[in-house]
Amino acid sequence: MVRETASSGDSLMLTVEIANLYRGFLTDSALVECRRAERLAHKLEDSDIEFKMRLERIQQMPLVGFSHGAIAEFESFTLDSLSNIHQAMALWAGRQMYSYIAAQFPNFPDEQNRWNNKATELQERLVGMLEPDSPDMLLNAGECEFMKGNDARAYAILTELLERIDINSNMTARVASLVGQIASRQGRVDESIHYLALSAIADVRSATREVTSLQQLGIAMYDKGEIERADYYLQEALASAVECHAAMRMLQTSEAIPVISAAGREADSRNRIRLYCALGLMALLAVGLILLIVKLRNEMRHQQELQSNLEITNHAKEVYMSEFISLCTVYMNKLNRFCEIASRKIATGATDELYRMTKSGRFAEEQSRDFYATFDNAFLHIYPDFVERVNELLRDDSKIELADGERLNTDLRILAFIRLGVEDSPKIAQALNYSVNTIYSYRNRLRNRAINRDTFDEDIMKIG
Incomplete structure (x- = not known):
């Protein structure tokens, strides 16, 4: 019996680890493993892991289109009745869930603001519960300031955090993305591109395919006029979203691709026109050169005749x-x-x-x-x-x-x-x-x- 319990416990830890590895890499598989870990934890009466894996599943459900189910399940919790540890975990998961939902309404500002406000409200509560000056606390404090429009305060907190964390971590991708967005809002285009590129690199190094920085980088390159690179980044972002089975990211990326592809086709058309003009000019120069050579030969012949x-x-x-x-x-x-x-x-x-x-x-x-x-x-x-x-x-x-x-x-x-x-x-x-x-x-x-x-x-x- 003890051996069976130990074996089940190993299986639970392994399932939790697999779910964590799938998070951001293959969303539907992450949800499946989270659900499996929940059942195993319930069977083993490990309420902490069961609660944690339930929150992991809830926060990722909007990525594959299950927003209503995620909201209903999350709002069934009574946050104030939870222990401090569980309450902090719930606030973290709820903030992430509401942020995912808000990202689904880029063309509906009122609806987007409603869900962002819910996320910010939970995040403000979360900041007060986290260990002071810890990376998690600084991340949420900086993001909270960013959501409230306090760019200077958010920039100071997040750039300080970047110097303290592993450059290849998923947290670096998230922090650099926020700093890049702040720089973009303040018109510092080159700085914005630098941090968005840093975020995209961190996503790649941390094996994260559920990304936003790469599509933001593509849009930034489009605004800068580098159509070919913009199209390449967005195509890569879409491919990552498809491979990750993150329907929300697919939708976000696919909305930008037609515009940039059209701009790419227009740029190709302009380039073709320039090429044709260059070829025409070269042809004219060639004809002029030939005429000049013929004239010179005639002049030489005339000079020879005169001689x-x-x-x-x-x-x-x-x-x-x-x-x-x-x-x-x-x-x-x-x-x-x-x-x-x-x-x-x-x-x-x-x-x-x-x-x-x-x-x-x-x-x-x-x-x-x-x-x-x-x-x-x-x-x-x-x-x-x-x-x-x-x-x-x-x-x-x-x-x-x-x-x-x-x-x-x-x-x-x-x-x-x-x-x-x-x-x-x-x-x-x-x-x-x-x-x-x-x-x-x-x-x-x-x-x-x-x-x-x-x-x-x-x-x-x-x-x-």
Whole structure:
């Protein structure tokens, strides 16, 4: 019998320990174990543990939606008739139960205040019954001041308590959450986020999944504009509430998630627009870069063409000078020869013969033929395709045809002088030994044979 009682006592202690471990981690299992511990304690006539486990069960019932049952069962107690220890336990459990119930009415301030007032009333009584300056007493005193709006007093008590308790305990999570809410109410956003994060970390380290700090942290991050982190924290809070089977926490968290998810989608949309704008700008820059490269290549090609043309022009100048010197040399030789002939004729008294030679025009014709031959060779050396290019400017029925052995004819020589920049007809007439009227006539006939009469002279100047 003694052995059986001892075994039952061990089973009771083990069940109580399991219920305590399940508290905040898996609510419905915690309720089941609390109920089992109650029965075992009743069977073993251990009224203290039976009462304690009953209070544990009552305070957690609102988390899974059993608020009415919890209220009815708690209010069936006559608190003043209880011993001091049981009364303190009941006040603690009742305060927690009413706080859970108040949290179910975030959109109904009057109803929320009604239940918060009940919780504060019990907590004020509880503070007077706890050991002075103990962690439990400081926690409840600070929370009581917080509920009454005395933020400065609550902040002082709770921050002092934080320095005294284990940073990984569930009490740290609760105290840090309260301090974070005080900082938030006073507009100290960064400090609020710090303490809410500290509370969330303590919840994780103490294996507590029935949490509020993580969802409060998510809302704080949303208010700060960090949508992605806010959504992540709230999703984690919801997942914890689901795994903990805490229906009340699921409801609280799920109310905030759609708003933040919508904000996240809006932020994603803005980010996509920014991305598209950036891509569009990059495309424009790429097009501009390509156009710039093309322009630079064209400029380089143009510079190369200019360089090539400059080299050709310099070569042409050299040829001009060479042919000019050659032509001058020929005429100086002819002039010297003529002077020698004239001197011999005068010395021998054959002035009549000299007169007949100059009068007949034969000498001028010979000089002109020699000049034409020299000029033709020099000009075609510079512009070898001149004849073909001129014919491209003339109508099909007016092309210039050269006789055998002929390099340039009179038409082409006139055009050659124009190409060389000698456009005055008197100068051309003097060089070719023709009359001015004859040159005018040739030039007029050439224009009439051109495809474009009005621009014929300009087109000739472009040959090269």
